[in-house]
Amino acid sequence: xxxxxxxxxxxGDLILxxxxxxxxxxxxxxxIFYRTLRSGRSITHGSLRQLLHTTVLQVYFTxxxxxxxxxLLAILSGIxxxxxxxxxxxxxxxxxxYAVLAHYVGPGLTAAVMVSRSAAAVAVExxxxxxxxxxxxxxxxxxxxxxxxxxxxxxxxxxxSVALCGLVTALSLAAIFLVLKDHGAVWDIDSVLVIASExxxxxxxxxxxxxxxxxxxxxxxxxxxxxxxxEVPKAASRAVVQCIVLCALITGxxxxxxL
Amino acid sequence: MTDSTETxxxxxxxxxxxxxxxxxGLPAFRLEPGDRLGLRCPSVASADRAGxxxxxxxxxxxxRVTLFGQDAGRRGDPHLLRARRRLAWAPCSPSFxxxxxxxxxxxIPLRDRSQLGSAMLRQxxxxxxxxxxxxHRGDELPHALTVTQRYLAGVARAVLAAPELLLLATPPxxxxxDRQAGLERLLRPLLADRATxxxxxxxRGLFPVVDVDNIIDVASHPRSTAMSEGRRR
Numbered sequence: 284x285x286x287x288x289x290x291x292x293x294x295g296d297l298i299l300x301x302x303x304x305x306x307x308x309x310x311x312x313x314x315i316f317y318r319t320l321r322s323g324r325s326i327t328h329g330s331l332r333q334l335l336h337t338t339v340l341q342v343y344f345t346x347x348x349x350x351x352x353x354x355l356l357a358i359l360s361g362i363x364x365x366x367x368x369x370x371x372x373x374x375x376x377x378x379x380x381y382a383v384l385a386h387y388v389g390p391g392l393t394a395a396v397m398v399s400r401s402a403a404a405v406a407v408e409x410x411x412x413x414x415x416x417x418x419x420x421x422x423x424x425x426x427x428x429x430x431x432x433x434x435x436x437x438x439x440x441x442x443x444s445v446a447l448c449g450l451v452t453a454l455s456l457a458a459i460f461l462v463l464k465d466h467g468a469v470w471d472i473d474s475v476l477v478i479a480s481e482x483x484x485x486x487x488x489x490x491x492x493x494x495x496x497x498x499x500x501x502x503x504x505x506x507x508x509x510x511x512x513x514e515v516p517k518a519a520s521r522a523v524v525q526c527i528v529l530c531a532l533i534t535g536x537x538x539x540x541x542l
Numbered sequence: 543m544t545d546s547t548e549t550x551x552x553x554x555x556x557x558x559x560x561x562x563x564x565x566x567g568l569p570a571f572r573l574e575p576g577d578r579l580g581l582r583c584p585s586v587a588s589a590d591r592a593g594x595x596x597x598x599x600x601x602x603x604x605x606r607v608t609l610f611g612q613d614a615g616r617r618g619d620p621h622l623l624r625a626r627r628r629l630a631w632a633p634c635s636p637s638f639x640x641x642x643x644x645x646x647x648x649x650i651p652l653r654d655r656s657q658l659g660s661a662m663l664r665q666x667x668x669x670x671x672x673x674x675x676x677x678h679r680g681d682e683l684p685h686a687l688t689v690t691q692r693y694l695a696g697v698a699r700a701v702l703a704a705p706e707l708l709l710l711a712t713p714p715x716x717x718x719x720d721r722q723a724g725l726e727r728l729l730r731p732l733l734a735d736r737a738t739x740x741x742x743x744x745x746r747g748l749f750p751v752v753d754v755d756n757i758i759d760v761a762s763h764p765r766s767t768a769m770s771e772g773r774r775r
Binding site: 325327328329330332333411412415416417419420421422423424425426427 | 623624626627628629630631636637638639640650651652653654655656657658660703
Protein backbone atom coordinates (compact mmCIF):
# COMPACT_ATOMS: atom_id res chain seq x y z
CA UNK A 284 0.00 0.00 0.00
CA UNK A 285 2.90 2.29 0.80
CA UNK A 286 4.55 1.99 -2.61
CA UNK A 287 1.55 3.13 -4.67
CA UNK A 288 1.08 6.00 -2.29
CA UNK A 289 4.73 6.97 -2.65
CA UNK A 290 4.44 6.76 -6.41
CA UNK A 291 1.30 8.88 -6.31
CA UNK A 292 3.09 11.38 -4.08
CA UNK A 293 6.06 11.51 -6.45
CA UNK A 294 3.78 12.16 -9.42
CA GLY A 295 1.97 14.81 -7.41
CA ASP A 296 5.28 16.43 -6.54
CA LEU A 297 6.28 16.45 -10.20
CA ILE A 298 3.14 18.36 -11.12
CA LEU A 299 2.21 20.35 -8.05
CA UNK A 300 5.60 21.70 -7.03
CA UNK A 301 6.36 23.40 -10.37
CA UNK A 302 2.73 24.49 -10.63
CA UNK A 303 2.80 26.11 -7.19
CA UNK A 304 6.09 27.82 -8.09
CA UNK A 305 4.51 29.24 -11.24
CA UNK A 306 1.46 30.43 -9.30
CA UNK A 307 3.66 31.97 -6.59
CA UNK A 308 5.83 33.76 -9.15
CA UNK A 309 2.77 35.02 -11.00
CA UNK A 310 1.32 36.43 -7.79
CA UNK A 311 4.65 38.06 -6.94
CA UNK A 312 4.92 39.69 -10.35
CA UNK A 313 1.32 40.87 -10.08
CA UNK A 314 1.97 42.42 -6.69
CA ILE A 315 5.20 44.05 -7.90
CA PHE A 316 3.35 45.51 -10.90
CA TYR A 317 0.52 46.80 -8.70
CA ARG A 318 2.83 48.31 -6.09
CA THR A 319 5.03 49.89 -8.74
CA LEU A 320 2.06 51.53 -10.44
CA ARG A 321 0.53 52.56 -7.12
CA SER A 322 3.83 54.08 -5.98
CA GLY A 323 3.37 56.76 -8.63
CA ARG A 324 0.91 58.47 -6.28
CA SER A 325 3.59 59.01 -3.63
CA ILE A 326 5.99 60.82 -5.95
CA THR A 327 6.68 64.36 -4.77
CA HIS A 328 7.74 67.30 -6.91
CA GLY A 329 11.33 66.95 -5.75
CA SER A 330 11.58 63.23 -6.37
CA LEU A 331 9.98 63.60 -9.81
CA ARG A 332 13.23 65.05 -11.18
CA GLN A 333 15.15 62.11 -9.78
CA LEU A 334 12.63 59.70 -11.27
CA LEU A 335 12.96 61.29 -14.70
CA HIS A 336 16.75 61.27 -14.42
CA THR A 337 16.82 57.56 -13.51
CA THR A 338 14.31 56.77 -16.26
CA VAL A 339 16.47 58.48 -18.89
CA LEU A 340 19.53 56.60 -17.65
CA GLN A 341 17.61 53.33 -17.87
CA VAL A 342 16.45 54.12 -21.42
CA TYR A 343 20.08 54.85 -22.31
CA PHE A 344 21.26 51.58 -20.79
CA THR A 345 18.47 49.43 -22.24
CA UNK A 346 17.99 51.10 -25.61
CA UNK A 347 21.09 53.02 -26.65
CA UNK A 348 23.89 50.93 -25.17
CA UNK A 349 22.30 47.70 -26.41
CA UNK A 350 21.88 49.01 -29.96
CA UNK A 351 25.39 48.21 -31.29
CA UNK A 352 25.17 44.53 -30.34
CA UNK A 353 21.53 44.04 -31.23
CA UNK A 354 21.91 46.10 -34.41
CA LEU A 355 24.97 44.13 -35.54
CA LEU A 356 23.16 40.85 -35.01
CA ALA A 357 20.13 42.18 -36.94
CA ILE A 358 22.28 43.37 -39.85
CA LEU A 359 24.11 40.05 -39.99
CA SER A 360 20.77 38.21 -40.00
CA GLY A 361 19.46 40.35 -42.84
CA ILE A 362 22.64 40.00 -44.88
CA UNK A 363 22.70 36.25 -44.26
CA UNK A 364 19.18 35.78 -45.51
CA UNK A 365 19.88 38.02 -48.50
CA UNK A 366 22.92 35.99 -49.49
CA UNK A 367 20.94 32.78 -49.02
CA UNK A 368 18.31 34.07 -51.46
CA UNK A 369 20.97 35.11 -53.97
CA UNK A 370 22.76 31.79 -53.81
CA UNK A 371 19.67 29.60 -54.02
CA UNK A 372 17.67 31.85 -56.33
CA UNK A 373 14.65 31.54 -54.06
CA UNK A 374 13.36 35.00 -54.92
CA UNK A 375 9.79 33.80 -54.56
CA UNK A 376 10.40 33.39 -50.84
CA UNK A 377 11.61 36.96 -50.33
CA UNK A 378 8.25 38.22 -48.94
CA UNK A 379 8.26 35.37 -46.44
CA UNK A 380 11.83 36.20 -45.43
CA TYR A 381 10.86 39.83 -44.90
CA ALA A 382 7.99 38.71 -42.70
CA VAL A 383 10.24 36.37 -40.73
CA LEU A 384 12.71 39.19 -40.12
CA ALA A 385 10.01 41.66 -39.14
CA HIS A 386 7.91 39.33 -37.00
CA TYR A 387 10.43 37.04 -35.35
CA VAL A 388 14.13 37.75 -35.95
CA GLY A 389 14.13 41.46 -35.10
CA PRO A 390 11.99 41.23 -31.93
CA GLY A 391 13.66 37.95 -30.95
CA LEU A 392 17.16 39.42 -31.16
CA THR A 393 15.98 42.41 -29.18
CA ALA A 394 14.54 40.18 -26.48
CA ALA A 395 17.71 38.06 -26.30
CA VAL A 396 19.98 41.09 -25.92
CA MET A 397 17.69 42.79 -23.40
CA VAL A 398 17.26 39.67 -21.29
CA SER A 399 21.01 39.14 -21.07
CA ARG A 400 21.68 42.79 -20.25
CA SER A 401 18.73 44.42 -18.51
CA ALA A 402 17.04 41.55 -16.65
CA ALA A 403 20.27 40.42 -15.02
CA ALA A 404 21.44 43.98 -14.38
CA VAL A 405 18.20 45.05 -12.68
CA ALA A 406 18.06 41.91 -10.53
CA VAL A 407 21.69 42.29 -9.44
CA GLU A 408 21.48 46.04 -8.83
CA UNK A 409 18.27 45.91 -6.81
CA UNK A 410 19.41 42.75 -5.03
CA UNK A 411 22.63 44.38 -3.90
CA UNK A 412 20.67 47.42 -2.75
CA UNK A 413 18.35 45.20 -0.73
CA UNK A 414 21.27 43.36 0.87
CA UNK A 415 23.09 46.60 1.70
CA UNK A 416 20.01 48.03 3.42
CA UNK A 417 19.58 50.81 0.86
CA UNK A 418 15.91 50.03 0.30
CA UNK A 419 15.31 50.07 4.06
CA UNK A 420 17.10 53.42 4.27
CA UNK A 421 14.77 54.88 1.64
CA UNK A 422 11.73 53.52 3.48
CA UNK A 423 12.92 55.00 6.77
CA UNK A 424 12.78 58.47 5.18
CA UNK A 425 9.30 57.84 3.83
CA UNK A 426 10.49 57.28 0.28
CA UNK A 427 8.75 54.36 -1.40
CA UNK A 428 11.44 52.09 -2.91
CA UNK A 429 8.98 51.13 -5.62
CA UNK A 430 8.64 54.78 -6.66
CA UNK A 431 12.34 55.57 -6.34
CA UNK A 432 13.83 52.33 -7.73
CA UNK A 433 11.23 50.17 -9.47
CA UNK A 434 9.08 52.69 -11.36
CA UNK A 435 11.91 54.44 -13.29
CA UNK A 436 13.39 51.08 -14.23
CA UNK A 437 10.03 49.79 -15.43
CA UNK A 438 9.40 52.92 -17.51
CA UNK A 439 12.96 53.03 -18.85
CA UNK A 440 13.04 49.39 -19.87
CA UNK A 441 9.62 49.53 -21.54
CA UNK A 442 10.50 52.69 -23.51
CA UNK A 443 13.93 51.35 -24.41
CA SER A 444 12.48 47.98 -25.40
CA VAL A 445 9.87 49.44 -27.77
CA ALA A 446 12.44 51.73 -29.40
CA LEU A 447 15.10 49.04 -29.66
CA CYS A 448 12.63 46.52 -31.09
CA GLY A 449 11.64 48.92 -33.83
CA LEU A 450 15.21 49.92 -34.66
CA VAL A 451 16.57 46.38 -34.74
CA THR A 452 13.72 45.20 -36.94
CA ALA A 453 14.26 48.14 -39.28
CA LEU A 454 18.00 47.40 -39.48
CA SER A 455 17.41 43.74 -40.38
CA LEU A 456 14.93 44.74 -43.09
CA ALA A 457 17.32 47.37 -44.40
CA ALA A 458 20.16 44.85 -44.53
CA ILE A 459 18.28 42.28 -46.60
CA PHE A 460 16.92 45.05 -48.83
CA LEU A 461 20.42 46.35 -49.53
CA VAL A 462 21.63 42.87 -50.45
CA LEU A 463 18.67 42.28 -52.79
CA LYS A 464 18.31 45.79 -54.16
CA ASP A 465 19.89 44.78 -57.47
CA HIS A 466 16.98 42.41 -57.94
CA GLY A 467 14.42 45.21 -57.90
CA ALA A 468 12.37 43.44 -60.55
CA VAL A 469 11.26 40.96 -57.89
CA TRP A 470 11.31 43.17 -54.83
CA ASP A 471 11.41 46.96 -54.39
CA ILE A 472 11.42 49.53 -51.62
CA ASP A 473 7.63 50.02 -51.72
CA SER A 474 7.10 46.38 -50.89
CA VAL A 475 9.50 46.65 -47.95
CA LEU A 476 7.64 49.69 -46.65
CA VAL A 477 4.33 47.85 -46.93
CA ILE A 478 5.73 44.93 -44.92
CA ALA A 479 7.24 47.34 -42.37
CA SER A 480 3.98 49.23 -41.87
CA GLU A 481 2.01 45.99 -41.53
CA UNK A 482 4.49 44.74 -38.94
CA UNK A 483 4.70 47.97 -36.97
CA UNK A 484 1.85 47.20 -34.59
CA UNK A 485 3.14 43.69 -33.96
CA UNK A 486 6.67 44.96 -33.29
CA UNK A 487 5.28 47.63 -30.95
CA UNK A 488 3.22 45.13 -28.97
CA UNK A 489 6.12 42.68 -28.77
CA UNK A 490 8.50 45.40 -27.61
CA UNK A 491 6.02 46.57 -25.01
CA UNK A 492 5.40 43.09 -23.62
CA UNK A 493 9.09 42.11 -23.67
CA UNK A 494 9.92 45.29 -21.80
CA UNK A 495 7.20 44.76 -19.20
CA UNK A 496 8.18 41.15 -18.59
CA UNK A 497 11.93 41.82 -18.39
CA UNK A 498 11.49 44.77 -16.05
CA UNK A 499 8.98 43.10 -13.74
CA UNK A 500 10.90 39.84 -13.49
CA UNK A 501 14.15 41.68 -12.80
CA UNK A 502 12.52 43.88 -10.17
CA UNK A 503 10.72 40.94 -8.61
CA UNK A 504 13.90 38.91 -8.16
CA UNK A 505 15.93 41.91 -7.04
CA UNK A 506 13.58 43.25 -4.40
CA UNK A 507 12.30 39.97 -2.98
CA UNK A 508 15.48 38.01 -2.44
CA UNK A 509 16.68 37.06 1.01
CA UNK A 510 19.13 39.75 2.16
CA UNK A 511 22.28 37.67 1.60
CA UNK A 512 25.01 38.44 -0.92
CA UNK A 513 25.08 34.78 -1.97
CA GLU A 514 21.46 35.12 -3.13
CA VAL A 515 22.20 37.89 -5.64
CA PRO A 516 23.75 35.77 -8.44
CA LYS A 517 21.02 33.16 -7.95
CA ALA A 518 18.39 35.88 -8.36
CA ALA A 519 20.08 37.07 -11.55
CA SER A 520 20.16 33.62 -13.11
CA ARG A 521 16.55 32.95 -12.11
CA ALA A 522 15.51 36.25 -13.67
CA VAL A 523 17.29 35.48 -16.94
CA VAL A 524 15.82 31.99 -17.25
CA GLN A 525 12.29 33.15 -16.45
CA CYS A 526 12.56 36.03 -18.90
CA ILE A 527 13.70 33.73 -21.71
CA VAL A 528 10.77 31.39 -21.10
CA LEU A 529 8.24 34.21 -20.83
CA CYS A 530 9.53 36.02 -23.93
CA ALA A 531 9.21 32.78 -25.91
CA LEU A 532 5.66 32.36 -24.60
CA ILE A 533 4.83 35.96 -25.53
CA THR A 534 6.14 35.44 -29.06
CA GLY A 535 3.98 32.35 -29.42
CA UNK A 536 0.96 34.10 -27.96
CA UNK A 537 1.28 37.09 -30.28
CA UNK A 538 1.80 34.77 -33.26
CA UNK A 539 -1.35 32.88 -32.30
CA UNK A 540 -3.49 35.96 -31.67
CA UNK A 541 -2.31 38.13 -34.58
CA LEU A 542 -1.98 35.37 -37.13
CA MET B 543 7.35 65.11 30.06
CA THR B 544 5.46 62.28 31.72
CA ASP B 545 6.84 58.85 32.31
CA SER B 546 4.56 55.89 32.84
CA THR B 547 5.37 52.22 32.91
CA GLU B 548 1.70 51.21 32.79
CA THR B 549 1.57 50.97 29.02
CA UNK B 550 4.12 50.66 26.29
CA UNK B 551 2.87 53.52 24.20
CA UNK B 552 5.29 56.03 22.78
CA UNK B 553 3.78 59.37 21.94
CA UNK B 554 6.00 61.98 20.35
CA UNK B 555 4.26 65.11 19.16
CA UNK B 556 1.44 63.15 17.69
CA UNK B 557 3.60 60.15 16.86
CA UNK B 558 2.26 57.01 18.43
CA UNK B 559 4.13 53.77 18.14
CA UNK B 560 1.99 51.11 19.70
CA UNK B 561 4.26 48.12 20.12
CA UNK B 562 3.88 45.22 22.47
CA UNK B 563 6.00 44.75 25.60
CA UNK B 564 8.20 42.04 24.16
CA UNK B 565 9.29 43.93 21.07
CA UNK B 566 9.91 47.39 22.45
CA GLY B 567 11.10 46.61 25.94
CA LEU B 568 11.32 50.28 26.85
CA PRO B 569 9.48 52.29 29.49
CA ALA B 570 6.57 54.25 28.08
CA PHE B 571 7.08 57.96 27.89
CA ARG B 572 5.39 60.98 26.43
CA LEU B 573 7.14 63.86 24.74
CA GLU B 574 5.75 67.31 24.23
CA PRO B 575 6.92 69.51 21.33
CA GLY B 576 10.39 70.81 22.00
CA ASP B 577 11.32 68.19 24.59
CA ARG B 578 14.67 66.45 24.28
CA LEU B 579 14.82 62.96 25.58
CA GLY B 580 17.94 60.85 25.97
CA LEU B 581 17.84 57.08 26.01
CA ARG B 582 20.99 55.77 27.65
CA CYS B 583 21.87 52.51 25.95
CA PRO B 584 24.46 49.99 27.12
CA SER B 585 26.21 49.65 23.75
CA VAL B 586 26.35 51.07 20.27
CA ALA B 587 24.49 48.06 18.92
CA SER B 588 21.71 48.43 21.47
CA ALA B 589 21.47 52.14 20.68
CA ASP B 590 20.94 51.38 17.03
CA ARG B 591 18.44 48.69 17.93
CA ALA B 592 16.53 51.01 20.24
CA GLY B 593 16.33 53.68 17.54
CA UNK B 594 15.26 51.13 15.00
CA UNK B 595 12.64 49.78 17.36
CA UNK B 596 11.33 53.24 18.12
CA UNK B 597 10.99 54.03 14.48
CA UNK B 598 9.27 50.71 14.08
CA UNK B 599 11.41 49.71 11.12
CA UNK B 600 11.51 46.09 12.15
CA UNK B 601 8.13 45.79 13.77
CA UNK B 602 6.05 47.43 11.09
CA UNK B 603 5.85 44.20 9.13
CA UNK B 604 3.86 42.56 11.88
CA UNK B 605 2.45 45.28 14.13
CA ARG B 606 -0.28 47.80 13.58
CA VAL B 607 1.18 51.25 14.07
CA THR B 608 -0.48 54.58 14.62
CA LEU B 609 1.51 57.60 13.44
CA PHE B 610 0.31 61.18 13.76
CA GLY B 611 -3.13 59.97 14.69
CA GLN B 612 -3.57 57.83 11.58
CA ASP B 613 -3.52 54.10 11.31
CA ALA B 614 -0.31 53.64 9.34
CA GLY B 615 -0.94 50.01 8.56
CA ARG B 616 1.77 47.68 7.46
CA ARG B 617 5.06 48.13 5.65
CA GLY B 618 4.59 49.83 2.29
CA ASP B 619 1.33 51.46 3.28
CA PRO B 620 1.11 55.01 1.81
CA HIS B 621 -0.03 56.41 5.19
CA LEU B 622 3.10 55.02 6.77
CA LEU B 623 5.35 56.52 4.13
CA ARG B 624 3.69 59.91 4.53
CA ALA B 625 4.13 59.72 8.29
CA ARG B 626 7.78 58.77 7.95
CA ARG B 627 8.39 61.93 5.95
CA ARG B 628 7.91 63.75 9.24
CA LEU B 629 10.61 61.70 10.96
CA ALA B 630 14.34 61.29 10.40
CA TRP B 631 16.62 58.57 11.72
CA ALA B 632 20.40 58.84 11.86
CA PRO B 633 21.69 55.42 12.89
CA CYS B 634 25.19 54.53 14.01
CA SER B 635 26.02 52.85 10.70
CA PRO B 636 23.79 54.47 8.09
CA SER B 637 23.17 53.01 4.65
CA PHE B 638 23.89 55.01 1.50
CA UNK B 639 23.14 54.43 -2.15
CA UNK B 640 26.45 52.92 -3.24
CA UNK B 641 26.53 54.29 -6.78
CA UNK B 642 25.62 57.87 -5.89
CA UNK B 643 27.98 60.54 -4.56
CA UNK B 644 27.90 61.54 -0.91
CA UNK B 645 26.29 64.90 -1.74
CA UNK B 646 23.49 63.24 -3.67
CA UNK B 647 23.00 60.74 -0.86
CA UNK B 648 22.72 63.46 1.75
CA UNK B 649 20.26 65.32 -0.48
CA ILE B 650 17.85 62.38 -0.85
CA PRO B 651 15.30 63.20 1.89
CA LEU B 652 15.63 66.96 1.37
CA ARG B 653 14.96 66.55 -2.35
CA ASP B 654 11.96 64.38 -1.60
CA ARG B 655 10.46 66.72 0.99
CA SER B 656 11.14 70.12 -0.59
CA GLN B 657 10.81 71.85 -3.92
CA LEU B 658 14.31 73.31 -3.93
CA GLY B 659 16.13 73.67 -7.22
CA SER B 660 19.32 71.75 -7.91
CA ALA B 661 21.62 74.69 -7.12
CA MET B 662 19.91 75.51 -3.82
CA LEU B 663 19.82 71.83 -2.91
CA ARG B 664 23.54 71.50 -3.55
CA GLN B 665 24.24 74.65 -1.54
CA UNK B 666 22.32 73.37 1.50
CA UNK B 667 24.08 70.01 1.32
CA UNK B 668 27.51 71.61 0.95
CA UNK B 669 26.84 73.84 3.97
CA UNK B 670 25.84 70.87 6.10
CA UNK B 671 28.86 68.83 5.01
CA UNK B 672 31.16 71.80 5.62
CA UNK B 673 29.86 72.03 9.21
CA UNK B 674 31.04 68.49 9.79
CA UNK B 675 34.36 68.82 7.95
CA UNK B 676 33.17 66.72 5.01
CA UNK B 677 33.02 69.46 2.40
CA HIS B 678 35.93 67.96 0.45
CA ARG B 679 34.29 64.50 0.33
CA GLY B 680 31.00 65.53 -1.29
CA ASP B 681 31.80 64.17 -4.73
CA GLU B 682 33.15 60.86 -3.48
CA LEU B 683 31.23 57.62 -3.31
CA PRO B 684 30.15 56.57 0.20
CA HIS B 685 32.41 53.52 0.35
CA ALA B 686 35.43 55.84 0.43
CA LEU B 687 34.38 57.29 3.79
CA THR B 688 35.48 56.19 7.24
CA VAL B 689 32.94 54.86 9.72
CA THR B 690 32.80 58.17 11.60
CA GLN B 691 32.45 60.14 8.37
CA ARG B 692 29.57 57.89 7.33
CA TYR B 693 27.90 58.52 10.68
CA LEU B 694 28.29 62.28 10.36
CA ALA B 695 26.98 62.20 6.79
CA GLY B 696 23.98 60.24 8.09
CA VAL B 697 23.34 62.93 10.69
CA ALA B 698 23.61 65.65 8.04
CA ARG B 699 21.12 63.77 5.87
CA ALA B 700 18.65 63.43 8.74
CA VAL B 701 18.99 67.05 9.90
CA LEU B 702 18.58 68.43 6.37
CA ALA B 703 15.25 66.65 6.15
CA ALA B 704 13.95 69.16 8.76
CA PRO B 705 12.00 66.49 10.63
CA GLU B 706 9.44 66.91 13.36
CA LEU B 707 11.10 64.08 15.22
CA LEU B 708 14.81 63.38 14.88
CA LEU B 709 16.34 60.18 16.18
CA LEU B 710 20.11 60.24 16.64
CA ALA B 711 22.14 57.17 17.50
CA THR B 712 25.46 57.16 19.28
CA PRO B 713 28.61 57.91 17.23
CA PRO B 714 30.63 54.81 16.39
CA UNK B 715 33.76 56.36 17.89
CA UNK B 716 34.64 59.29 20.10
CA UNK B 717 34.15 62.54 18.24
CA UNK B 718 36.94 65.09 18.19
CA UNK B 719 36.29 68.55 19.56
CA ASP B 720 36.05 69.91 16.00
CA ARG B 721 33.52 67.29 15.04
CA GLN B 722 31.46 67.93 18.19
CA ALA B 723 31.46 71.66 17.47
CA GLY B 724 30.41 70.98 13.87
CA LEU B 725 27.62 68.72 15.03
CA GLU B 726 26.39 71.40 17.41
CA ARG B 727 26.41 73.97 14.61
CA LEU B 728 24.45 71.61 12.40
CA LEU B 729 21.88 70.85 15.09
CA ARG B 730 21.54 74.42 16.32
CA PRO B 731 18.62 75.39 14.02
CA LEU B 732 16.66 72.34 15.16
CA LEU B 733 17.51 72.95 18.80
CA ALA B 734 16.51 76.60 18.53
CA ASP B 735 13.20 75.75 16.92
CA ARG B 736 11.91 73.89 19.94
CA ALA B 737 8.28 74.24 18.88
CA THR B 738 8.60 72.02 15.88
CA UNK B 739 11.52 69.70 16.44
CA UNK B 740 11.98 66.99 19.00
CA UNK B 741 15.37 65.48 19.44
CA UNK B 742 15.40 61.95 20.72
CA UNK B 743 18.87 60.76 21.56
CA UNK B 744 19.66 57.12 22.00
CA UNK B 745 23.28 57.35 23.01
CA ARG B 746 25.40 58.58 25.84
CA GLY B 747 28.07 59.67 23.38
CA LEU B 748 25.96 62.57 22.17
CA PHE B 749 25.00 63.98 25.56
CA PRO B 750 28.02 66.32 25.68
CA VAL B 751 26.96 67.73 22.31
CA VAL B 752 23.30 68.34 23.01
CA ASP B 753 21.62 69.10 26.32
CA VAL B 754 18.69 66.83 27.03
CA ASP B 755 15.75 67.41 29.33
CA ASN B 756 15.55 63.87 30.59
CA ILE B 757 17.51 60.65 30.32
CA ILE B 758 15.98 57.19 30.44
CA ASP B 759 18.40 54.40 31.13
CA VAL B 760 17.44 51.57 28.82
CA ALA B 761 19.81 49.08 30.45
CA SER B 762 18.24 49.49 33.86
CA HIS B 763 14.79 48.65 32.63
CA PRO B 764 13.94 45.00 33.33
CA ARG B 765 11.91 44.44 30.17
CA SER B 766 14.79 45.56 28.05
CA THR B 767 17.07 43.03 29.70
CA ALA B 768 14.45 40.32 29.29
CA MET B 769 14.13 41.14 25.62
CA SER B 770 17.87 40.92 25.05
CA GLU B 771 18.07 37.57 26.78
CA GLY B 772 15.08 36.28 24.87
CA ARG B 773 16.65 37.26 21.57
CA ARG B 774 19.92 35.60 22.46
CA ARG B 775 18.10 32.39 23.22
